[in-house]
Amino acid sequence: MKISMHRNKWLFGTGLVLLAAVAQGQQKGPDPTSAGLEADGAFAVSTQTVARGNGFGGATVYSPNTAGTYALVVFCPGFTARQNSIAVMGRRLATHGFVVATIDTNSTSDQPPSRATQMIAALNTIKVLNTGPVAGKIDQNRLVVTGHSMGGGGTLLVTINSNRPAGLKAAVGLAPWSNATKNFGADTTPTEILVGTADTIAPPAQHSNMFYNSISTSTKKLEGIIQGANHGFVQNNPANQPGSRFQIAWIKRFADDDTRYSQFLNGDARFATFLSTGPF
Secondary structure, three states: OHHHHHHHHHHHHHHHHHHHHHHHOOOOOOOOOHHHHOOOOOOOEEEEEEOOEOOEOOEEEEEEOOOOOEEEEEEEOOOOOOHHHHHHHHHHHHHOOOEEEEEOOOOOOOOHHHHHHHHHHHHHHHOOOOOOOOOOOEEEEEEEEEEEOHHHHHHHHHOOOOOOOOOEEEEEEEOOOOOOOOOOOOOOOOEEEEEEOOOOOOOOOOOHHHHHHHOOOOOOEEEEEEOOOOOOHHHOOOOOOOHHHHHHHHHHHHHOOOHHHHHHOOOOOOEEEEEEOOOO
8 A cells, every 4th residue: 555655646746747847838048028028039049041942932040049949930021022021020039939930932922822832831841951050959849830911811821721730839920911811710720910000901800800700719819909000010120019029929828838928918008909819
């Protein structure tokens, strides 16, 4: 009996340790603060380029210099834009403990379905890179897509694409635009949508609101409509707030499963409208 009780205690204790590890997720970096989320993170980063080919238009890859493995985020620009339009936001995201690939599309006029296909191609190509600063630093089981405008529409289309990678953990659409597809009821990936009240290119009523409402309430989802922001809010420098802040917190919460960031996904005074299936 003593041996059995001792064994049960050991199993119970081991279970607690495992539960604690699961609860903590992949904690990368210091405890987050509100101010810290609106500045560069704790990780110095290096860059390398990926040439055009393999189904997309090339990329700049930002990776933390600190040893370890990190979630991979593919970041897609919008219609007529190139990756320099999202470079500030992409690099900042990497400094918070991610490998981030800001990509170019095959053509700047590519529509959302094509951008979705290219984002999947970029994930599949970049996740296996074994040269340069990023070598050995990508966790292939933690993948993320994010994008602006038609890149945001492409981001949402990735979540319902049958060819999406099994390791897709989070999606963030920034002022997403999609005319051909409005229904994302098949999306089971934790999805965040951020847009501005002054967006006349992808007005919330014709785009983001419809996308958000179509996603099942069983899926983790969030929509924040930024008071006064226009379609180009992701290109504003510095900081792109609160867009960058919520992009970082969402990906931390769901790609890293880091619940330290849950507190920062409960709304913001800068949103005219805030909806979610939280708390997260």
